[in-house]
Amino acid sequence: MLRRSVAGVAVVALAASISSCTPRPNDAEPAATAFLKALEEREVNASLTDDASAAESSLNETWGGLQAEGLSASLLSVNQEDNLATATYELHWDLPRERDLTYTAQMTLTQSGDNWGVRWQPSVLHPRLGANQHLELRAVAPSQASVVSSDGVELLTPGTAYRVLVDTDQMRSAGAAAAGISRALGSAHETDRGVPLRDEEGLTRELEGASGTYSVAVVPAPARDAFEAALGAEPGVRLNEEAAMVNAQPDFAPDIMARVGELVRDDLQGDSGWSVDVVNENGASYEEITREDPAPAPAVHISLDHRVQRAAERALEPVAGQQAMIVAIRPSTGGILAVAQTPAADAEGNLATMGQYPPGSTFKILTAFAGLTKLGLVPGSPVPCPGTMNIFGRTVTNYAGFGLGTVPLETAFARSCNTTFADISTKLAPGS
Numbered sequence: 001m002l003r004r005s006v007a008g009v010a011v012v013a014l015a016a017s018i019s020s021c022t023p024r025p026n027d028a029e030p031a032a033t034a035f036l037k038a039l040e041e042r043e044v045n046a047s048l049t050d051d052a053s054a055a056e057s058s059l060n061e062t063w064g065g066l067q068a069e070g071l072s073a074s075l076l077s078v079n080q081e082d083n084l085a086t087a088t089y090e091l092h093w094d095l096p097r098e099r100d101l102t103y104t105a106q107m108t109l110t111q112s113g114d115n116w117g118v119r120w121q122p123s124v125l126h127p128r129l130g131a132n133q134h135l136e137l138r139a140v141a142p143s144q145a146s147v148v149s150s151d152g153v154e155l156l157t158p159g160t161a162y163r164v165l166v167d168t169d170q171m172r173s174a175g176a177a178a179a180g181i182s183r184a185l186g187s188a189h190e191t192d193r194g195v196p197l198r199d200e201e202g203l204t205r206e207l208e209g210a211s212g213t214y215s216v217a218v219v220p221a222p223a224r225d226a227f228e229a230a231l232g233a234e235p236g237v238r239l240n241e242e243a244a245m246v247n248a249q250p251d252f253a254p255d256i257m258a259r260v261g262e263l264v265r266d267d268l269q270g271d272s273g274w275s276v277d278v279v280n281e282n283g284a285s286y287e288e289i290t291r292e293d294p295a296p297a298p299a300v301h302i303s304l305d306h307r308v309q310r311a312a313e314r315a316l317e318p319v320a321g322q323q324a325m326i327v328a329i330r331p332s333t334g335g336i337l338a339v340a341q342t343p344a345a346d347a348e349g350n351l352a353t354m355g356q357y358p359p360g361s362t363f364k365i366l367t368a369f370a371g372l373t374k375l376g377l378v379p380g381s382p383v384p385c386p387g388t389m390n391i392f393g394r395t396v397t398n399y400a401g402f403g404l405g406t407v408p409l410e411t412a413f414a415r416s417c418n419t420t421f422a423d424i425s426t427k428l429a430p431g432s
Helices: 002-021 029-040 052-066 174-191 200-208 221-231 254-268 306-319 360-374 409-415 418-426
Strands: 070-081 084-095 099-112 115-119 133-140 154-167 213-220 237-247 273-280 285-292 325-329 336-341 382-385 388-391 394-397 405-408
Touching: 029 070, 029 084, 029 099, 029 115, 052 133, 099 285, 133 285, 154 174, 154 221, 154 254, 174 200, 174 213, 174 221, 174 237, 200 213, 213 221, 213 237, 221 237, 237 254, 306 325, 306 336, 360 409, 360 418, 382 409, 382 418, 388 418, 394 418, 405 409, 409 418
Parallel strands: none
Antiparallel strands: 070 084, 084 099, 099 115, 133 273, 154 213, 154 237, 273 285, 325 336, 382 405, 388 394
């Protein structure tokens, strides 16, 4: 019985001795941790991977493609079996403008002797990456807002225009380029009044003082062919296609809408979104990894009234050969409802908005209102409308000297009889 006890003790001691002498499996976790630590520093631990060159190239392409400002890696687990291990970890990229990208990835480690190393493949950086691919941060442009009239008609919409550029190193001379551009713009303006006009002399001075590539004007897409036909093969002058706000109805107030487009351009942009894509070495996108949609700007509403503007344009058609303008204003708000000019007025610039002319017949509205409320007149009251009238030594004349005789007040108002309302004003008390 003692022998059995002694023997039992001997067996237990022998088992403990054998257990203490058996080596524990070599742990892959330190190698995985060291490799991830190097990635955080935008480096590749060459001693821990089987293809350091490919790993470094892939890391740099993804780091640069993401425009990354930092990377943090957290090891989550290591599953190990014999000489093969799989490490799972989380990568968190710090991207520009306080954006970030976080995801889980895996890498395979193999043991050779006492050393563990990473079996390199692009999926170490992201599970969706394949050969010759990397991650890239891309902007997602918002759709531009539209410009809408006060009566709900879309006036300006996103589209295409052509910028006139001059390569000052290639032009024959400043004068020759200016002459060709001025002529071509003038010709294109005849087909599309949205084409801006440029003075040859002034443009020559600009080009003489310019260097490199100089922007001259923007031509609406419908006028491109007319501009190119009139320009001919002028050295150094070219058209560059670009996104622009274009007139939804090219014949609708082209000069005014061109100015509106310039004024509200920044208000139509909205906020860009972004995405992270898997791209190849040529920049072609294979897959979108994550995306934040852009925030488009709301439509810009302007006081211009589509119906009133069209009416103003039609009203000027009979006097197209003369310099004539109409500006319609909503009295309650001061908002401009219409601005129209004849082609003859256009030749002198935006005369209607230059403040060079008094309001004229618009004041007849106030005079008529005073006559109705202060003098007891009614729309049918008979009033004189001679061609001319002497008002305290000043001769007042109707347009083109027309006369109607005695007519109802409403007729005198409709025909805009200067003499009628000048006569009414003399009957009103001062301050009325």
